[in-house]
Amino acid sequence: MTILFSSYQLGGLTLPNRLVMAPMTRVRAAAGGLATPSMATYYAQRATAGLIVSEGVQPSLIGQSNPGTPGLHTDEQVEAWRPVTAAVHANGGRIFAQLMHGGRVSHPDTTGLRPVGPSAVPAVGDVFTPAGPRPAPAPRALGTAEVPEHARSYARAAVRAVEAGFDGVELHGANGYLISQFLSSNANLRTDRYGGRITNRIRFAVEAVTGVAEAVGGARTGIRLSPGATFWGVEETDVLELYTELLAELASLGLAYVHLEATTDEETLLALRRAWPGTLVMNPVLPMGPKQTGRDEAEHWLGLGADLISFGRAFLANPDLVERLRGGLPITPVDEATYYQGGDAGYLTYSAHRHGS
Numbered sequence: 001m002t003i004l005f006s007s008y009q010l011g012g013l014t015l016p017n018r019l020v021m022a023p024m025t026r027v028r029a030a031a032g033g034l035a036t037p038s039m040a041t042y043y044a045q046r047a048t049a050g051l052i053v054s055e056g057v058q059p060s061l062i063g064q065s066n067p068g069t070p071g072l073h074t075d076e077q078v079e080a081w082r083p084v085t086a087a088v089h090a091n092g093g094r095i096f097a098q099l100m101h102g103g104r105v106s107h108p109d110t111t112g113l114r115p116v117g118p119s120a121v122p123a124v125g126d127v128f129t130p131a132g133p134r135p136a137p138a139p140r141a142l143g144t145a146e147v148p149e150h151a152r153s154y155a156r157a158a159v160r161a162v163e164a165g166f167d168g169v170e171l172h173g174a175n176g177y178l179i180s181q182f183l184s185s186n187a188n189l190r191t192d193r194y195g196g197r198i199t200n201r202i203r204f205a206v207e208a209v210t211g212v213a214e215a216v217g218g219a220r221t222g223i224r225l226s227p228g229a230t231f232w233g234v235e236e237t238d239v240l241e242l243y244t245e246l247l248a249e250l251a252s253l254g255l256a257y258v259h260l261e262a263t264t265d266e267e268t269l270l271a272l273r274r275a276w277p278g279t280l281v282m283n284p285v286l287p288m289g290p291k292q293t294g295r296d297e298a299e300h301w302l303g304l305g306a307d308l309i310s311f312g313r314a315f316l317a318n319p320d321l322v323e324r325l326r327g328g329l330p331i332t333p334v335d336e337a338t339y340y341q342g343g344d345a346g347y348l349t350y351s352a353h354r355h356g357s
Contacts, residue, residue, distance in 0.1 A: 011219030056100030059157035065102025085165030086121025104177030105197030124233025176232030218254030
């Protein structure tokens, strides 16, 4: 049997297989950033994954990127998440909350607040608002004294996540959101201790992850990274050096994992695998790119030294993805029109494979 379906010890969790359900925004939360009964059903349907990582969850109101996304910064949000985590656990699953501060990828129409970022440089493209897509506004550059408060917001949300029943958290350090903006060489034009040379550009990420690990334990803490990615217009110079130094700083924290996206060449990704001494989750294909992760891509990266493989879109349309891959069964295509439309269609309406009689 391929290693993909073998168990793996992740901190205090025994995963029954190496498949991770990747975090994917579905904008199905209720007003106030509250999780819903439909969300409990959605995640419970996919509990055969070795590990589920939730959609991006804002750690603060100003950290909210899209309308319709859930939060973990109020008592009401904690209570709303409890039935979700309980449903996953009742179905034998394990679930981490992804903590996502959007930074400059936000809009006042969504939060009532002006977005913040490392510098007053707007994201490239239109952001989602309650009234539809709008050009990304210029964020307010955070003052040096303000930056640690935003780093601490991840730790506060992590504590709430554990209170809500999550098994751990993943910091969203990828795809052009706040941590990624600080790592960037064009979104971060700062000249203080958080900008300029690599040691300074990684400081926000290190402070955020360290705070979370101290608050809930390193074994409950992961981070997702997208080396060299250009989402929302971010650019990074010296990608290998940047991420090698970041991983070196994180290596002593005893983290559950680092989650890498295939956003740069394989040679660089392999160098980062060698640089990271702990568990590596690999997302083998470009997120939202033309190709979806399949069994071949998963086994390729397991052979290259990844420990766990994250699957995104395939999990949306195939709640029983583990068994489909194990049995070589057809993979149902996803209906992209239902990604963000709200409601249960294209959310709870995908079924498990039905075997012929």
